Amino acid sequence: MxxxxxxxxxxxxxxxxxxxxxxxxxxxxxxxxxxxxxxxxxxxxxxxxxxxxxxxxxxxxxxxxxxxxxxxxxxDRDELVKATVADSIDVINQSIFDAKLDEGPTREAMRRLITAMVDTYERMMFVWGEQGMLELIDEADTDDAADRAVRDLIARGQTEGVLDPEVSVDWIQQTLWALTYTGGEAGAKGQLPRHGVAAVVIRTFERGIVVG
Amino acid sequence: MxxxxxxxxxxxxxxxxxxxxxxxxxxxxxxxxxxxxxxxxxxxxxxxxxxxxxxxxxxxxxxxxxxxxxxxxxxDRDELVKATVADSIDVINQSIFDAKLDEGPTREAMRRLITAMVDTYERMMFVWGEQGMLELIDEADTDDAADRAVRDLIARGQTEGVLDPEVSVDWIQQTLWALTYTGGEAGAKGQLPRHGVAAVVIRTFERGIVVG
DNA sequence: TCCATATGGAACATTCATGTTCCAAAATGG
DNA sequence: CCATTTTGGAACATGAATGTTCCATATGGA
The missing domain is CATH 1.10.10 (Arc Repressor Mutant, subunit A)
Structure with missing residues (x-):
């Protein structure tokens, strides 16, 4: 043949x-x-x-x-899942790097980060939405430069007094993920206009829900 | 026999x-x-x-x-899953009713709600963590009184000017869930002391992450 | 202690998703 | 237009999870 x-x-x-x-x-x-x-x-x-x-x-x-x-x-199925994890991490990493986290005021960088995360929330949900995937992430031997960039930004924000110093970097990072995922889902369901998702997530991330 | x-x-x-x-x-x-x-x-x-x-x-x-x-x-497996959904909803509903959402100041009721949700986050994750379960929730024909109690509390909070009026009741309810789930997971992983989870969730829910 | 109740490991049948092969047909691109 | 590349439905084999039966054993409670 x-x-x-x-x-x-x-x-x-x-x-x-x-x-x-x-x-x-x-x-x-x-x-x-x-x-x-x-x-x-x-x-x-x-x-x-x-x-x-x-x-x-x-x-x-x-x-x-x-x-x-x-x-x-x-x-086989396992190889497909692994490839999808690796591909998703590439997409997420690229999106986060495009947000240029080490440029400009921390607050503005944070907002660009949230926008980037909202855009890739489905990939993030896929990769981190279930603990079984954590093993595959390790196997993918992924470059965690994006993760470090996010954590550096958070740490810098706390040092500058821009972000809440009373909670951990882990917590802030996980709150970021939780709110962007929630926003992404609301946008997908039509409960928020897609273009307005990032703005709502930024608002709640920055000021919370209780007035004052 | x-x-x-x-x-x-x-x-x-x-x-x-x-x-x-x-x-x-x-x-x-x-x-x-x-x-x-x-x-x-x-x-x-x-x-x-x-x-x-x-x-x-x-x-x-x-x-x-x-x-x-x-x-x-x-x-069969399907019946087990259905029964587990119904049972989980019962557990969650009971926990929310025990929080007495219609008593006392809105802010205090909100805090009790968050504590209750943190305690049942695994059941909530099971029920609402994957969209495929939504059909089973409908089939379970569950009493949504707890859901209404939560939404009424949020609406009252917005009317009183205690909660952010610029975002929807849906969004606040989903933010509640997202933060309590994140807190529950952090507690389960040992990243937060279990007794401190609700306090951290309440802090971030109320004031957000950005200082000011 | 005794008996009714409840259990579970082994064995087997069934079902379904995956993995594999084939080759005619469709799609691509020069 | 046509050679080459790419595809996919059908058919089949495999394996794992589920569903079922049996009955000896364990447990609960009077």
């Missing part, structure tokens, strides 16, 4: 190169395959954040590909 | 009364059976809130009963 694109470079860790599985690395993907792979990963993140037990058939349907195609790109 | 306790009153919806399945209603349970049933429901809530795909064997182990016993009390 004809040798498909990239087939000659099947990685050694694929012990039995069944059918024409594309490279796990996108670097060797054709544009068409790259689009298909991205569609699967995005669908996996969305579907699995809603229902951790979603079947491969459901993920395939959400990605608008055949189940066979999912198997072609990811050798 | 000997006729077991309550066996004669097998409900009609149990088409083939296999082995000596106890009544689905606890009203007819013996003290021993009631204890066993509660152990299963509590274990189900805890185990399933951590991993929605936990097996019946894992739930049985957590409940310290045999898998056969789980099948004896709940005809």
């Amino acid at each position: 004809n040798v498909p694109y990239g087939y000659l470079n099947v990685p050694e860790e694929c012990p039995d190169a069944r059918y024409d599985r594309p490279m796990t690395s996108t670097s060797a993907d054709s544009p068409t395959r790259s689009r298909t792979r991205r569609a699967i990963l995005a669908a996996a993140a969305t579907t699995l954040s809603r229902n951790r037990a979603a079947t491969l058939a459901e993920i395939a349907e959400a990605a608008q590909v055949g189940r066979t195609t999912v198997h072609r790109y990811f050798p | 000997n006729v077991p306790y309550g066996y004669l009153n097998v409900p009609e919806e149990c088409p083939d009364a296999r082995y000596d399945r106890p009544m689905t209603s606890t009203s007819a349970d013996s003290p021993t059976r009631s204890r066993t049933r509660r152990a299963i429901l509590a274990a189900a809530a805890t185990t399933l809130s951590r991993n929605r795909a936990a097996t019946l064997a894992e739930i049985a182990e957590a409940a310290q009963v045999g898998r056969t016993t789980v099948h004896r009390y709940f005809p």
